[in-house]
Amino acid sequence: MIEWVWLAVLFPFVGFLANGWLAFRHPRATAAVSATGVGVLVAAFAVAVAVALSYAGAHGHEPVVVPLWAWLPVGSLDVWLAFQVDQLSLVMLVMVTGVSLLIHIFSVGYMRADPGYARYFAYLNLFVFFMLVLVLGASFPILFIGWEGVGLCSYLLIGFWYRDKVNADAGKKAFLMNRIGDAGYLLAMFWIFQETGSLAFGEVFETAPRELAIGGPTITGITLLLFLACTGKSAQIPLYTWLPDAMAGPTPVSALIHAATMVTAGVYLVARTNVLFAMAPVSSAVVAGVGALTALWAASIALKQWDIKKVLAYSTVSQLGYMFLGVGVGAIASGMFHLLTHAFFKALLFLGSGSVIHAMHHAYHHSHRHEDAQDMRNMGGLRRWMPWTAGVMWVATFAIAGVPGFSGFFSKDEILAMTFAKGHEHALFYVLWAVGVVVALMTAFYMTRMMLYTFHGPNRTGDQEQGHLHEAPWVMTGPLVVLAVLAAVGGVLNLPHVLPGAAWLHHWLEPATAAGDFFKPEVHLGAGTEWLLLGLATAIAAVGILGAWRLLHPETLRPAAEAGAETGLARILYRKWYVDEIYDAVVVRPLVWVSEKFLWKGVDAGVIDGAGVNGSARVARGIGAIGSWLQTGQVGTYVFFFVVGVLLILRAVTRA
Amino acid sequence: MLLGPALGLSAVLFAIGVGGVLLRRNAIVIFMCVELMLNAVNLSFIALAQQIGPEGQVIVFFVMAVAAAEAAVGLAVILAVYRHQESVNLQDLNLLRG
Numbered sequence: 001m002i003e004w005v006w007l008a009v010l011f012p013f014v015g016f017l018a019n020g021w022l023a024f025r026h027p028r029a030t031a032a033v034s035a036t037g038v039g040v041l042v043a044a045f046a047v048a049v050a051v052a053l054s055y056a057g058a059h060g061h062e063p064v065v066v067p068l069w070a071w072l073p074v075g076s077l078d079v080w081l082a083f084q085v086d087q088l089s090l091v092m093l094v095m096v097t098g099v100s101l102l103i104h105i106f107s108v109g110y111m112r113a114d115p116g117y118a119r120y121f122a123y124l125n126l127f128v129f130f131m132l133v134l135v136l137g138a139s140f141p142i143l144f145i146g147w148e149g150v151g152l153c154s155y156l157l158i159g160f161w162y163r164d165k166v167n168a169d170a171g172k173k174a175f176l177m178n179r180i181g182d183a184g185y186l187l188a189m190f191w192i193f194q195e196t197g198s199l200a201f202g203e204v205f206e207t208a209p210r211e212l213a214i215g216g217p218t219i220t221g222i223t224l225l226l227f228l229a230c231t232g233k234s235a236q237i238p239l240y241t242w243l244p245d246a247m248a249g250p251t252p253v254s255a256l257i258h259a260a261t262m263v264t265a266g267v268y269l270v271a272r273t274n275v276l277f278a279m280a281p282v283s284s285a286v287v288a289g290v291g292a293l294t295a296l297w298a299a300s301i302a303l304k305q306w307d308i309k310k311v312l313a314y315s316t317v318s319q320l321g322y323m324f325l326g327v328g329v330g331a332i333a334s335g336m337f338h339l340l341t342h343a344f345f346k347a348l349l350f351l352g353s354g355s356v357i358h359a360m361h362h363a364y365h366h367s368h369r370h371e372d373a374q375d376m377r378n379m380g381g382l383r384r385w386m387p388w389t390a391g392v393m394w395v396a397t398f399a400i401a402g403v404p405g406f407s408g409f410f411s412k413d414e415i416l417a418m419t420f421a422k423g424h425e426h427a428l429f430y431v432l433w434a435v436g437v438v439v440a441l442m443t444a445f446y447m448t449r450m451m452l453y454t455f456h457g458p459n460r461t462g463d464q465e466q467g468h469l470h471e472a473p474w475v476m477t478g479p480l481v482v483l484a485v486l487a488a489v490g491g492v493l494n495l496p497h498v499l500p501g502a503a504w505l506h507h508w509l510e511p512a513t514a515a516g517d518f519f520k521p522e523v524h525l526g527a528g529t530e531w532l533l534l535g536l537a538t539a540i541a542a543v544g545i546l547g548a549w550r551l552l553h554p555e556t557l558r559p560a561a562e563a564g565a566e567t568g569l570a571r572i573l574y575r576k577w578y579v580d581e582i583y584d585a586v587v588v589r590p591l592v593w594v595s596e597k598f599l600w601k602g603v604d605a606g607v608i609d610g611a612g613v614n615g616s617a618r619v620a621r622g623i624g625a626i627g628s629w630l631q632t633g634q635v636g637t638y639v640f641f642f643v644v645g646v647l648l649i650l651r652a653v654t655r656a
Numbered sequence: 657m658l659l660g661p662a663l664g665l666s667a668v669l670f671a672i673g674v675g676g677v678l679l680r681r682n683a684i685v686i687f688m689c690v691e692l693m694l695n696a697v698n699l700s701f702i703a704l705a706q707q708i709g710p711e712g713q714v715i716v717f718f719v720m721a722v723a724a725a726e727a728a729v730g731l732a733v734i735l736a737v738y739r740h741q742e743s744v745n746l747q748d749l750n751l752l753r754g
Contacts, residue, residue, distance in 0.1 A: 265728025635686075635746045637676050 001055035001062050005083050008047040008097065009132045013123035015040030021119035034108045034473050037121035041128065045097040062086075062509035065138045065202065072141070084138035086119060090510040091505070092135040092268055096261050096500070099347050100128045103256040110358060111253055120160060120250065127153035131261050135268065139200040140479070142191045146410040147233065148615045149184065150262045151178045154266055160250040170248040177242040178213050183233015183284045186223035191218070205275040214279045223283035226269060227290075234266025235317050236324060237294045241580055244313040246482060251354030259316050259550050260343035267323040267339050271332045274513055278330065283388040285428065288419070290326025292432040292439075295321030297577070298460050299442040303449070304573035306560065307374045308353045311450045315400065316346055318439060327438060329429060331418035333506040335495045338415055341351055341407035342507075344490050345399040348483035352393040355456060355472040355480065356382060359616035363465035371462070375560040376450065378467035381459035385469040388477045390455040392484035397451050399487040401444035404534075407490030412440060413537045414496065421525045421535060437540060444544020450554055457554025498530050566635060662703035669696035683734050683744040687727075694723050 018036045023028055049068075056065065063086035071203045072079035094655070104124060109119050109563075130153060134146025151174075177439030193199055195218060197206040212219045229238065235243035247257045257263070270277055270287060277284050302314035319342050326335030353374075360373035371378055383390035399406040402413065416436045423430040459466055471477065494505035525533075566574045575581075669692055676689030698716045705712030738744050 631753060633750030635749070636678065636681075643674060647660065 001050050002058070002085050003066050004047065004293075005051045005066055005085055005093075005136065006068060007222055008044045008051065008093065009129060009136065010134065011044040011047070012125045012128040016129060016158070017123050019118050019122035019125055023116075023122050024225045027115065027118050027340065030112065033118045033121050037125055038101070038104045038108065040125060041097065041101040044128065044132070045094075048090075048093045048097040051085060053087055055090055056137075059608065061206065062223055063202065063512070065200075067138075073335070076195065076197060077199070079139055079141050081140040082200070083136040083142075084201060085136070086512050088268075088271060088507050089135050091336060091340065091509070093132065093344055096128070096131050096135060099343050100124075100131075100256060101345060102482055103252050103260075103351065106354070106476050106479040107250075107252040107616060109126050109473050110354055114250075116160065120157075123153055123156050123160070124253070124256070126258060127262070128495070129159070134265055136203070140192065140204070140288060141199055141270070144189065146183060147229075147265060147269075148266065148622035150181065150257070151175065151182070154246065154257050154262055157253040157266060158246045160249050160253070164248075166186040168246040170242075170245040171422065174176075174242040174246050177239050178232045181229040181239055184225040184228030184232070186396045188222050188229070191225065192223050193587040201272065202590040205273075208276060212279065215281055218277060220280045220282050223273070224286065224406070226273060226633045228274070229288065230266030230269055230287075232266075234268070234320050234324070235294075236261050236290050236321065237297060240294060240298065240317050241576075241583060243317055244310055244576070247307075247309040247313050251309065251350060251357055252589045254313070255350030255354065258313070259346040263316065263320060264323065264339045264343065267320065267327055267335055269498070269508075270324070270327040271323060271336055271513070274330075277327070284328050284330060285426075286328075288325050288429070289328075291321040291324025291326075291328050292435040293321070294318070295325065295439040296435050296442075297321075299439045300444045300572055301576045302440060304309055304566070304570050306376050306448060306574070307372075308356065308376050308454060309374055310381070311352070311376075311446060312346070312349050312353060315349075315443065315447065316342075318443065321381050321608055322412060322436065322439070323326065325419060325432060326415035329415075329419050329422045329432075331415060332419050333503075333509045334411070334507060338408075338411035339506050340493065341399065341487070341490045342413040342430060344483055345396040345406075345408055345487035348396040348402070348480060348487050351476070351480055351483065352389050352396065355386065355389045355476055356535070358388060358472055358476070358502065359469050362470070363461060366468040367462065368466040369462065369465070374637055376453040377557055377560040377563055378461055378552055379454045379459075380457045380461070381455070383455040383468065384459075384469045386455075388471055390451075392477075392480045393455070394451060395484040396487050397447045399490075401447050402440055402537050403545070404538050404541075405488075405491070407493075409493060409537060409541070410491035411434075413534060414494065416440070416537065417496075417525060417533050418532060420529075433552070437536070440537065440540045441544045445542050445548045448545045452552055453557060457557070460559045461556065462559075496530060496534065498527050498534075589628040605636075657704055659673055659707065659713070663700055666700040666703065669693075669699065681745050681747055683737070683749075685747065687734065688729055690730075691723060693736045694719060 009096075015036050021034070022033055026032070034624045063084050065084050067080045070078065071081040071082050086544070104121075107124065111117055114120060116337040127150060130149025132146070134143055134150060137143035137146055155171045158174055159168045162168045189199065190202055192208075195322065196204050198204055198207065208219070232239045239579040243258060243263065247254050249258075277287065298314040298317035298321065302311050302318065305311045305314060305451040318433070321339050323335045323342070326332075326338055348649065351580050357373050364373055395406070396464055399408040416433055419429050419436060421435040423433060459469075461469065492504075496504055497503060508533055534571055565571070572578065658699055673691075673696060674688045675694030676692065680689065694739050698719055699714050701712040701719075705716075734744055737749065741748060743749075
């Protein structure tokens with residue numbers, strides 16, 4: 001069964017072709033589009049599960065590479081289109097196809113009334129195709145195809161409602177920010193090829209430890225360039241600003257691409273290349289540091305956002321920071337564990353917010369008012385109309401806030417525990433651990449704040465609109481319930497060592513991360529410390545949730561249209577630390593200025609147009625003027641020159 | 657045997673022809689000067705044939721035949737130009753000026 005893994009990749013692509021064709025020919029054939037769009041995902045998920053089961057049953061620990069054909073046989077570079085099936089890619093494969101399937105089903109309800117329904121599903125299928133190429137690729141170039149492809153689909157789906165300039169701009173911003181990171185990936189790839197002579201994962205990870213000095217400048221440079229790519233794709237400082245803007249796309253897209261799958265590609269890349277990162281302790285520390293800093297930074301912004309999707313977006317950036325903290329301290333399994341649980345609860349949160357926005361949008365649509373359907377100040381008390389949505393979103397909130405028993409509790413605690421354990425090596429990691437604890441507190445706080453303002457207290461939507469608020473149809477709540485179950489019990493995948501049935505995911509991933517582990521000193525926590533950390537995490541979650549419950553008063557909130565401006569620190573946080581403005585002043589404006597004044601008016605208009613194009617025309621015209629001056633049209637002149645010529649020839653001949 | 661004077665006369669005639677072509681403006685006169693140059697060349701062929709062999713005389717016949725054809729075509733061209741331009745002055749015929 002393992003060699004049939006390419007079927008999982010092929011199915012979404014077929015779905016893309018079919019839906020793309022329908023989008024051009026029969027854009028209103030919603031039944032056919034839904035059947036194709038969801039059907040191919042069911043097939044892909046089935047293949048994924050079958051492959052995973054047969055791999056698990058094969059008793060082998062070695063990665064299985066499934067070659068399809070030689071893609072770039074050029075000299076000593078021989079890149080095969082090949083898929084790698086191992087513990088790491090299987091975890092991602094099953095997660096991606098499973099979550100995608102649920103979000104596709106949700107989209108059937110969410111996007112039903114949209115005129116671009118077929119186009120939407122074509123893009124979504126294409127995204128899954130590229131994501132699976134990314135996950136399964138057995139070499140750096142193949143992974144890069146998926147890496148670029150998901151970026152393309154992200155761009156297409158952020159700007160899905162491209163008639164609004166804001167959305168198109170957000171798409172462009174995402175694309176350009178990612179381009180900076182991708183340059184890092186390309187450079188890292190070239191460098192790796194130069195040093196190891198290969199680009200296939202298996203060979204690189206075997207050659208690199210032999211050829212390269214551990215901790216040397218080469219491996220540090222390569223891994224830092226790879227991490228630059230990760231900061232772009234996974235929205236870490238300094239390239240994170242595109243992700244909150246990416247919320248301009250349809251909400252299921254935010255759930256699928258900008259929370260559960262694509263943005264975790266950076267974490268996956270670090271996990272995939274964990275051998276290289278293990279050889280470069282400096283880079284690993286940078287990964288952990290940037291991750292912790294991003295987690296803190298984004299969490300602080302999330303505290304004061306009013307747009308429900310913006311809260312979730314910054315929360316995603318923050319949680320991605322946690323994952324990088326995990327993989328940065330060498331706890332690959334912990335990072336991947338948090339990636340998995342985050343995929344469940346964050347997809348659930350986004351889909352739940354989509355369900356809320358759907359209801360709000362309908363309500364305002366009925367009364368023809370143009371209020372912001374995503375602003376929490378316009379919500380409040382929605383649990384009365386949307387009990388299912390409110391319930392599942394509370395489950396997800398408990399999960400992300402780290403309430404004991406829920407999935408996020410275990411995954412977040414494990415990352416923090418591993419960071420704490422790493423503190424024996426270097427005191428820096430104690431600082432990172434403290435940052436992580438503070439972020440956990442902030443996470444519990446802002447998530448409870450979001451839930452309070454959205455679902456509790458009095459309703460602020462408006463008297464006319466209240467009657468039109470309603471629960472989403474089952475096709476939307478169904479996937480929510482499935483995800484809620486996963487978000488609640490996902491923690492059993494990797495229970496802490498002190499509990500029975502411990503660390504399944506850790507042991508499962510061990511073969512894939514063992515090579516990297518070889519270079520790391522053993523970290524071990526005593527059972528007492530582990531219990532202490534679990535207790536601390538519980539206390540943190542309780543303080544965050546109860547604190548928000550006590551400190552915030554949804555009944556005093558005013559609707560967005562009547563709300564006063566923020567002041568002081570709240571304003572700075574609401575304006576996201578003014579990072580967009582700073583980037584605009586430091587990068588965008590100078591770049592635009594240089595482009596316009598120097599590159600356009602100077603180089604392009606002056607040198608290329610002036611000297612190059614017009615200059616060569618002027619030279620040709622000058623030579624032509626001399627030539628045409630000889631052409632008098634007078635026969636006499638021609639004869640004169642003719643005779644002079646004959647005389648000169650005669651003279652030359654007679655001399656000889 | 658009169659070779660020197662014959663070639664000298666030929667050269668003089670040829671020079672007169674060239675001078676005429678260079679200096680005169682009337683197409684008919686220039687045409688006549690061209691004929692003069694042809695015949696100057698004929699004269700030198702004849703003169704040299706005396707010493708070298710009959711080939712020169714053969715070429716003279718060819719030249720005369722070509723000259724006759726040229727006269728027919730050339731006069732026809734001049735006539736056509738005159739009908740078109742009301743002039744056979746070459747200074748008026750400058751359509752090819754660059």
